[in-house]
Amino acid sequence: MMMTQGPWMLAxxxxxxxxxxxxxxxxxxxxxxxxxSLAPTEVADFIVWPLIQIGVMLVVVLTAVAYLTLAERKxxxxxxxxxxxxxxxxxxxxxxxxxxxxxxxxxxxxxFKADKTVFTLAPIISMVCAFIVLAVLPYGPHYAxxxxxxxxxxxxxxxxxxxxxxxxxxxxxxxxxxxxxGALRSSAQMVSYEAAIGLTIVSALxxxxxxxxxxxxxxxxxxxxxxxxxxxxxxxxFLISVVAETNRAPFDLAExxxxxxGGFHTEYSGFRFSIFFIAEYANMVVVSAIGATLYLGGxxxxxxxxxxxxxxxxxxxxxxxxxxxxxxxxxxxxILYLFIWMRWTFPRYRYDQLMELxxxxxxPAALANIALTATIFIVGKELxxxxxxxxxxxxxxxxxxxxxxxxxxxxxxxxALLNAINRNSKSFNLRAQRTTIPVSTRKVKLSPGVKAA
Amino acid sequence: MNAIPLxxxxxxxxxxxxxxxxxxxxxxxxxxxxLRVILKLDGERVVDLDCDIGYLHRGAEKIFENxxxxxxxxxxxxxxxxxAVSNGLLYVETVEKAMGLEVxxxxxxLRVILTELNRLSSHLLWLATHxxxxxxxxxxxxxxxxxxxxxxIFENFFGxxxxxxxxxxxxxxxxxxxxxxxxxxxFCDLFPKRxxxxxxxxxxxxxxxxxxxxxxxxxxxxxxxxxxxxxxLRGSGVDYDVRKTDPYECYADLEFDIPIGxxxxxxxxxxxxxxxxxxxxxxxMQALDRLPDGPxxxxxxxxxxxxxxxxxxxxxxxxxxxxxxxVSDGGTKPYRLRMRPASFxxxxxxxxxxxxxxxxxxxxxxxxxxxxxxxxDR
Numbered sequence: 001m002m003m004t005q006g007p008w009m010l011a012x013x014x015x016x017x018x019x020x021x022x023x024x025x026x027x028x029x030x031x032x033x034x035x036x037s038l039a040p041t042e043v044a045d046f047i048v049w050p051l052i053q054i055g056v057m058l059v060v061v062l063t064a065v066a067y068l069t070l071a072e073r074k075x076x077x078x079x080x081x082x083x084x085x086x087x088x089x090x091x092x093x094x095x096x097x098x099x100x101x102x103x104x105x106x107x108x109x110x111x112f113k114a115d116k117t118v119f120t121l122a123p124i125i126s127m128v129c130a131f132i133v134l135a136v137l138p139y140g141p142h143y144a145x146x147x148x149x150x151x152x153x154x155x156x157x158x159x160x161x162x163x164x165x166x167x168x169x170x171x172x173x174x175x176x177x178x179x180x181x182g183a184l185r186s187s188a189q190m191v192s193y194e195a196a197i198g199l200t201i202v203s204a205l206x207x208x209x210x211x212x213x214x215x216x217x218x219x220x221x222x223x224x225x226x227x228x229x230x231x232x233x234x235x236x237x238f239l240i241s242v243v244a245e246t247n248r249a250p251f252d253l254a255e256x257x258x259x260x261x262g263g264f265h266t267e268y269s270g271f272r273f274s275i276f277f278i279a280e281y282a283n284m285v286v287v288s289a290i291g292a293t294l295y296l297g298g299x300x301x302x303x304x305x306x307x308x309x310x311x312x313x314x315x316x317x318x319x320x321x322x323x324x325x326x327x328x329x330x331x332x333x334x335i336l337y338l339f340i341w342m343r344w345t346f347p348r349y350r351y352d353q354l355m356e357l358x359x360x361x362x363x364p365a366a367l368a369n370i371a372l373t374a375t376i377f378i379v380g381k382e383l384x385x386x387x388x389x390x391x392x393x394x395x396x397x398x399x400x401x402x403x404x405x406x407x408x409x410x411x412x413x414x415x416a417l418l419n420a421i422n423r424n425s426k427s428f429n430l431r432a433q434r435t436t437i438p439v440s441t442r443k444v445k446l447s448p449g450v451k452a453a
Numbered sequence: 454m455n456a457i458p459l460x461x462x463x464x465x466x467x468x469x470x471x472x473x474x475x476x477x478x479x480x481x482x483x484x485x486x487x488l489r490v491i492l493k494l495d496g497e498r499v500v501d502l503d504c505d506i507g508y509l510h511r512g513a514e515k516i517f518e519n520x521x522x523x524x525x526x527x528x529x530x531x532x533x534x535x536x537a538v539s540n541g542l543l544y545v546e547t548v549e550k551a552m553g554l555e556v557x558x559x560x561x562x563l564r565v566i567l568t569e570l571n572r573l574s575s576h577l578l579w580l581a582t583h584x585x586x587x588x589x590x591x592x593x594x595x596x597x598x599x600x601x602x603x604x605x606i607f608e609n610f611f612g613x614x615x616x617x618x619x620x621x622x623x624x625x626x627x628x629x630x631x632x633x634x635x636x637x638x639x640f641c642d643l644f645p646k647r648x649x650x651x652x653x654x655x656x657x658x659x660x661x662x663x664x665x666x667x668x669x670x671x672x673x674x675x676x677x678x679x680x681x682x683x684x685x686l687r688g689s690g691v692d693y694d695v696r697k698t699d700p701y702e703c704y705a706d707l708e709f710d711i712p713i714g715x716x717x718x719x720x721x722x723x724x725x726x727x728x729x730x731x732x733x734x735x736x737x738m739q740a741l742d743r744l745p746d747g748p749x750x751x752x753x754x755x756x757x758x759x760x761x762x763x764x765x766x767x768x769x770x771x772x773x774x775x776x777x778x779x780v781s782d783g784g785t786k787p788y789r790l791r792m793r794p795a796s797f798x799x800x801x802x803x804x805x806x807x808x809x810x811x812x813x814x815x816x817x818x819x820x821x822x823x824x825x826x827x828x829x830d831r
Contacts (some may be wrong), residue, residue: 080594177475328637347660348588350813446710447692
């Protein structure tokens with residue numbers, strides 16, 4: 001491996017030379033009290049460079065979120081044999097801007113009986129929580145991530161839990177019945193699915209050995225493999241849970257428009273509504289980024305180091321960054337496409353069915369997966385297929401093959417467990433559905449009809 | 454006169470400190486128009502419900518009493534605007550029955566073809582909205598795609614897409630346009646594939662099964678005693694279809710089967726309607742094959758006077774049995790024209806079906822009843 005192993009150097013402190021010299025030159029004009037407390041390199045590293053990164057990231061991600069709404073509309077149109085937005089700009093590319101302007105200039109209604117403070121605060125909580133998480137995502141190597149804290153994954157989980165608060169408060173503060181029902185639904189839903197996500201991530205941690213998002217990517221890079229091969233059941237549970245976590249169809253009960261009109265945002269209009277909307281899509285980006293990082297190697301693609309090693313020294317870092325960011329974007333895009341695809345294919349779950357799916361199926365599956373993955377790991381370690389060196393795993397191709405096969409085979413015990421649960425559950429029982437209802441397309445009896453006497 | 458209240462307002466007694474009363478509608482995305490359902494909720498479970506109708510009341514039955522017989526017909530298109538052709542057929546047939554008029558065979562076959570096409574378009578709209586209520590947005594647009602094909606044929610034939618009107622007392626206003634047969638045949642060839650497409654999306658979809666199987670069950674006895682007709686009755690296993698029990702037009706000559714459900718739940722009603730679409734296509738194909746030549750208008754007096762007396766006539770509309778009770782005093786206007794709207798009677802079963810289920814199920818059950826408020830409120 002060409003990268004130095006060990007603790008990943010903070011992207012934060014990796015400001016380029018030109019920036020440091022620029023700050024040094026600017027320092028000459030600053031007051032003495034400022035220059036005495038901070039060295040120019042520190043200012044460059046901890047203030048100027050992060051601000052540049054945050055600015056770039058916000059612009060890029062906000063644009064991505066805006067175009068995600070367009071992508072959703074376009075993909076849904078293709079699925080539904082429609083054309084989709086194509087009037088605003090070429091191929092409808094200005095549609096997100098048009099939507100934004102429309103929502104901005106709409107009247108901002110606060111219901112008379114609403115709790116005004118909380119009503120105003122709720123969308124802000126939702127959006128802030130969705131955007132704060134963006135700081136720890138590993139968009140790429142080197143400069144392409146804002147920060148790399150060693151509890152990155154825990155940070156994401158905890159902040160996104162606070163995001164639920166925005167929805168609950170928004171529903172509550174509206175002082176209206178549909179939003180209240182929507183808020184109740186979503187609070188129960190997001191809390192229970194967060195548990196499933198947390199548990200399914202635990203099994204991934206057995207291989208990553210770290211909570212740091214960059215560290216997770218590095219772990220896969222040092223092995224030259226994506227963890228989805230080792231953790232296939234965990235990946236499936238993760239994908240299902242995050243769809244529920246982001247309140248998207250088929251789990252969009254909190255805003256089920258055919259039942260609860262608009263759900264928690266029924267009373268919201270104009271820009272406050274659009275903030276909720278942006279938060280939802282930003283959350284989608286975040287969870288797809290987590291999925292890409294944990295299971296699909298983040299910005300790492302096998303072979304990128306080989307390509308970079310063949311480039312001149314000066315371009316190596318930039319090329320690696322560019323390849324990494326592109327790969328990361330493609331992986332996120334693939335997961336996002338899957339979300340969109342699911343949304344426009346499946347009908348909506350009922351509230352109780354959703355809870356049953358979460359607690360009766362995904363939770364046991366995640367728990368069983370932890371036990372299985374841990375067992376597999378220990379067996380692999382005892383067989384000498386994997387070594388732990390300095391907090392990083394090392395394994396040969398035999399080890400990779402073993403863990404891949406074991407990961408795929410561990411589907412069967414999990415499916416057996418789910419089958420046992422299904423057989424013993426009273427409601428929403430797949431077996432009962434299949435047996436009482438014949439499944440062929442012609443299930444109704446055909447009668448020649450009765451003549452009147 | 455004993456005035457039987459059509460709506461009982463339970464609103465006062467429904468209020469309770471622990472249970473929540475949710476007024477669903479008249480402006481709600483899935484009450485199919487302007488139905489208002491007052492739900493008494495315990496959490497998400499429906500403890501009691503009541504339907505409030507009349508938001509679309511236009512006084513149609515009173516208007517009928519002040520119009521000449523030929524002038525009444527277009528009003529019927531506006532009752533069940535999803536099945537305008539069926540409603541028009543009901544009216545002209547009732548007057549023909551009262552006057553004892555003969556309809557030429559070509560007109561009979563054309564009427565059957567158009568009515569069955571209308572049944573298809575009505576069922577497609579039902580499928581679209583039912584799937585939409587349950588969250589299957591894509592099925593909604595797929596069904597609208599096929600409905601569009603039918604509406605194109607309607608537009609060519611009637612000059613209107615929604616309020617289609619070409620049936621006259623004694624026959625048809627005009628004959629089919631030249632490409633009519635080819636267009637209908639093209640649609641019939643295309644349709645089974647498209648039906649399979651919907652079924653691929655829904656029939657074995659676990660979420661769809663979970664949302665429809667065992668939801669809104671009504672037994673055959675209850676269905677009969679509540680007067681249900683159409684798919685809600687047949688879904689419960691009762692073999693009753695006016696086209697078979699009391700054939701009108703040329704239905705007696707055509708071969709078709711009546712789909713019967715077993716469990717009387719939302720899923721069975723779905724299956725029955727899906728199969729009805731196949732049977733409707735079968736009827737259309739047969740009628741096209743046998744379409745006779747000849748005039749489309751029978752001998753009708755210049756001024757239409759219905760002999761004094763009472764007539765009841767019913768046809769099988771897309772939503773159930775459509776009945777019309779005509780009382781005539783021998784004049785040029787009806788003394789009373791009372792309709793038996795299928796949607797109205799079927800809606801009466803909502804309470805029986807939905808109490809004890811969840812809010813989401815109420816939406817699914819309303820969808821499976823296939824109601825149109827224009828017909829309920831009149």
